[in-house]
Amino acid sequence: MSLSSTAEVARPSAGRHTLGLFRSELRLVFGRARTQAGLGVLAAVPLLIGIAIRLSGPEGGEGFLGQVAGNGLFLIVASLGLSLPFFLPTAVTVVSGESLAGESSLGTLRTMLTAPAGRSRLLAAKMVALAVFCLAATMTIWVSGLIVGFVLFPVGDVLLLSGTTVSLAEGLLRALGIAVVISLSLLGLAGIGLFVSSLTSTPLAAMAATFGAFIVLGILTAIPQLHAIHPWVLMYRWSSFADLLRDPPYWNEIGKNLLLQGGYLAVFYAAAWARLTSRDIT
Amino acid sequence: MSAAQEPPPAPAPALPIVTRGLTKRFRGGQVAVDQVDLEVPAGSVFGFLGPNGSGKTTTIRMLLGLITPTSGSVELLGEAMPKAQLKVLPRVGALVEGPAFYPFWTGQANLLRFDAADRTADPRTRKARAAEALERVGLSNAAGKKVRAYSLGMRQRLAIAVALMQRRDLLVLDEPTNGLDPQGTREVRNLIRELASDGTTVFTSTHLLAEVEQVCTHAAVMSRGKLVRQSTVAELRAELRPRLIVRTPDLAQAAETLTNLGATDLKTTQETVEGDAGDLPIDKFAAALVAADVRIHGFGLERPSLEDAFVALTGEGFDVAE
Numbered sequence: 255m256s257l258s259s260t261a262e263v264a265r266p267s268a269g270r271h272t273l274g275l276f277r278s279e280l281r282l283v284f285g286r287a288r289t290q291a292g293l294g295v296l297a298a299v300p301l302l303i304g305i306a307i308r309l310s311g312p313e314g315g316e317g318f319l320g321q322v323a324g325n326g327l328f329l330i331v332a333s334l335g336l337s338l339p340f341f342l343p344t345a346v347t348v349v350s351g352e353s354l355a356g357e358s359s360l361g362t363l364r365t366m367l368t369a370p371a372g373r374s375r376l377l378a379a380k381m382v383a384l385a386v387f388c389l390a391a392t393m394t395i396w397v398s399g400l401i402v403g404f405v406l407f408p409v410g411d412v413l414l415l416s417g418t419t420v421s422l423a424e425g426l427l428r429a430l431g432i433a434v435v436i437s438l439s440l441l442g443l444a445g446i447g448l449f450v451s452s453l454t455s456t457p458l459a460a461m462a463a464t465f466g467a468f469i470v471l472g473i474l475t476a477i478p479q480l481h482a483i484h485p486w487v488l489m490y491r492w493s494s495f496a497d498l499l500r501d502p503p504y505w506n507e508i509g510k511n512l513l514l515q516g517g518y519l520a521v522f523y524a525a526a527w528a529r530l531t532s533r534d535i536t
Numbered sequence: 537m538s539a540a541q542e543p544p545p546a547p548a549p550a551l552p553i554v555t556r557g558l559t560k561r562f563r564g565g566q567v568a569v570d571q572v573d574l575e576v577p578a579g580s581v582f583g584f585l586g587p588n589g590s591g592k593t594t595t596i597r598m599l600l601g602l603i604t605p606t607s608g609s610v611e612l613l614g615e616a617m618p619k620a621q622l623k624v625l626p627r628v629g630a631l632v633e634g635p636a637f638y639p640f641w642t643g644q645a646n647l648l649r650f651d652a653a654d655r656t657a658d659p660r661t662r663k664a665r666a667a668e669a670l671e672r673v674g675l676s677n678a679a680g681k682k683v684r685a686y687s688l689g690m691r692q693r694l695a696i697a698v699a700l701m702q703r704r705d706l707l708v709l710d711e712p713t714n715g716l717d718p719q720g721t722r723e724v725r726n727l728i729r730e731l732a733s734d735g736t737t738v739f740t741s742t743h744l745l746a747e748v749e750q751v752c753t754h755a756a757v758m759s760r761g762k763l764v765r766q767s768t769v770a771e772l773r774a775e776l777r778p779r780l781i782v783r784t785p786d787l788a789q790a791a792e793t794l795t796n797l798g799a800t801d802l803k804t805t806q807e808t809v810e811g812d813a814g815d816l817p818i819d820k821f822a823a824a825l826v827a828a829d830v831r832i833h834g835f836g837l838e839r840p841s842l843e844d845a846f847v848a849l850t851g852e853g854f855d856v857a858e
Contacts, residue, residue, distance in 0.1 A: 271659050274652035361636025365698060368600050368632065370625035371653035534603035
């Protein structure tokens with residue numbers, strides 16, 4: 255009997271359908287109630303801030319928060335800025351910790367690999383889905399902030415940090431740029447989460463370990479004696495997103511931040527790859 | 537084992553599964569699989585037997601490239617594993633160590649995801665193929681139900697459906713009837729027969745020897761990580777010598793008569809005397825017993841089951857081996 259001829263009969267369109275796995279991966283991440291609940295919480299952040307400012311009257315707090323009452327557009331920026339230290343990293347930790355450890359604990363990793371998905375390709379699909387999640391998370395805040403800001407507060411031309419005023423449209427565009435920069439700022443953490451997730455078959459352990467690493471890095475930035483290593487700590491330049499509100503935008507710090515995120519991502523993605531491609535799947 | 541003496545595999549008629557000196561030593565030093573040389577002929581239904589913990593699942597995981605052998609090699613459909621896995625595995629349907637699914641998805645959604653992972657699978661026919669696979673395992677009605685609500689038997693069927701999403705040249709099934717009721721077991725057995733008659737080679741591990749006797753053409757037996765036997769089922773059965781059994785109240789007399797005629801390996805129970813009749817036709821024994829005035833309540837030849845052969849080979853029942 256000729257095995258190869260049967261194979262040809264079986265595969266009339268022996269083409270390459272590479273995108274299927276990536277699409278399926280997105281469905282897996284975004285179809286889960288957990289992910290949707292997380293995005294729901296992020297969408298609530300601008301709403302809560304907006305209502306609080308509305309109730310407390312015009313003389314708000316400092317920074318972007320103080321400007322929200324005068325211009326609803328700043329609700330987007332304030333919400334993104336306030337979500338960055340805690341809410342967004344938490345969401346990224348949960349989704350990235352789940353990514354490989356979740357499949358491993360369900361046993362679906364074996365089925366995916368015998369399908370065959372290919373270990374490198376599966377890892378790439380997981381990382382792409384994580385990156386899309388990071389963007390979706392910040393865009394959720396952007397959209398929610400836009401709606402709540404426009405409903406609850408007056409909107410108009412935007413006064414930038416450097417004192418110049420730009421049109422509302424440009425202000426929105428700059429807020430969009432901030433959302434994108436912040437989602438890119440989360441990629442380093444996503445890389446750490448993916449790596450940790452490749453080490454274990456317990457999603458909860460992966461999430462806890464990733465979050466623990468995040469906390470430790472946060473503590474490092476708070477210790478002045480360690481200033482020598484501060485530029486290398488994951489979140490050291492996270493707040494550089496505000497430089498997009500200068501005229502012209504100040505790219506230096508943002509660039510350094512993105513470079514650092516790229517470095518973290520490269521190192522931990524490579525580690526995850528080394529682990530997944532050599533691991534015995536049981 | 538004849539496999540060890542043969543020269544390295546000739547390329548021409550590729551055996552669907554060939555392993556050479558396949559060994560897996562776990563980190564603790566425990567040798568789970570020890571120098572296994574498997575040769576699974578094309579078109580066979582190959583029963584892979586062994587007590588729990590004898591290394592069957594570890595062997596299957598190595599066949600499919602899920603774990604790396606400590607030493608030795610695996611060839612699937614003529615290609616070296618795990619190197620050629622992306623090329624070979626689309627032609628292999630696999631069910632490894634129990635059904636594993638996304639419980640929060642429907643049975644159909646699970647099938648679609650596993651199929652999407654395979655680059656060679658055509659997305660245009662995906663849904664139709666999923667419906668067909670579900671139909672074949674009798675899950676059409678449960679296609680839209682979340683897997684969380686499936687019984688173990690239904691999950692097992694769904695796992696088989698994953699393997700049937702494509703036309704395969706080889707099916708590797710680890711305990712395919714685990715958790716199925718007798719009706720389901722019979723259906724799976726028929727399904728395996730049907731697939732085999734289409735030319736698909738089926739490699740299946742199992743606990744149920746009745747299954748092997750009914751569907752398998754070949755069998756291999758593992759014991760404590762080693763392959764202790766590999767042959768056709770017919771050969772295995774032929775080696776089991778039938779035993780002469782005499783049911784009688786006159787035990788001592790019967791035993792004496794049988795011994796005088798050359799019967800060996802005699803065993804006496806409360807009501808029977810049994811032994812190996814050798815090459816002598818059994819009517820001679822009957823005549824001799826009657827002549828010796830032994831009262832005969834029952835008389836005949838009994839062929840030992842494959843289970844007896846299994847126990848003889850592994851030296852143990854099913855659930856031991858630690």
